[in-house]
Amino acid sequence: MPQISVLISDDHTLIRYAVRNILEGRPDYRIIGEAANADGTITMVRDLKPDILILGLGLPGKSGIEVLYQIREEELPPMTVVLTMHESELMIRQAIMAGANAYILKTSTPEELLDTLQRVREGVRNIVPNRFQYIIDELTERAASNKPFKRGEDDPLQKLSKREREVFFMLADGMPNRTIAKELFISPRTVETHRARVIKKMGFTSTADLIRYAIKNNLLIP
Structure with missing residues (x-):
């Protein structure tokens, strides 16, 4: 597979350093930049056009969910992996519905991060922790059957x-x-x-x- 360019966005320097440390030295990935806030992330996505954006949700300026919406609405290029500490069903639902390819927790191992990135670059979508797979199954079933969401079940921000x-x-x-x-x-x-x-x-x-x-x-x- 060709080399994949990666942009790392998180408000914590230590997290950005850890992700960079995991990916650097691997011939299949190339780190092209780091961002620490929402506006910087959007600007770097526009300018650098990374293949994959690793995105934290707690960004100064705008939430990561807002960044996902903007990336989707502007039809910007990257596949997006959300890396977060939030084990929230609603946050997972919002991230996936806003366009994230994958949702992974900061408690994950380096091997789990690498496996997620590999699956994303292979075209797999809607990757979430196993215990939350039912969310994707539900979204997929409803999309296939064209059923409307019951009030309160969908993401209100989508409205x-x-x-x-x-x-x-x-x-x-x-x-x-x-x-x-x-x-x-x-x-x-x-x-x-x-x-x-x-x-x-x-x-x-x-x-x-x-x-x-x-x-x-x-x-x-x-």
Whole structure:
């Protein structure tokens, strides 16, 4: 197989060092860069066009889930392996539905990481820890039968537009409407419109519900 270019993205220097140490010296992989935050990750993906992105979820600036959405929406090239400490069914579901090829835990062994990367480069998708395989089986079955998800079972973020997701994460991080407006170069009234749509689409009754959901599901920016 040809050499595979890899970009490592994680907010912890030690994790990036460990992954680099595992892959360096192997003739089938070439590390082309490291990123420590969300914006840097997106920029390096655009500029360097890695074959595989190893992505942490707790990135400063945006969550890793947001990065996955942006990669998919911009049709950027890399296959993506999420490397995280979160053993959360919802996080796995969100990552896979947002476009991740694989989801692996930071408690995994180097051999497990290498096996996951090998399977991804061979074209295998939806790789998750064995005990969570039922999530993929369920998603695959529903996709094949064209069954709708029951309320509460699917990822509520899938219901939102790109702009609404941006507003969701800013609201979850406690930003007031005027600050969001300045950040997104829109009016406070437009922010309020997006806020109302987000709350309605996600089945909440208030911004407090939104924040509680984000905290419960580890979606807040560290």
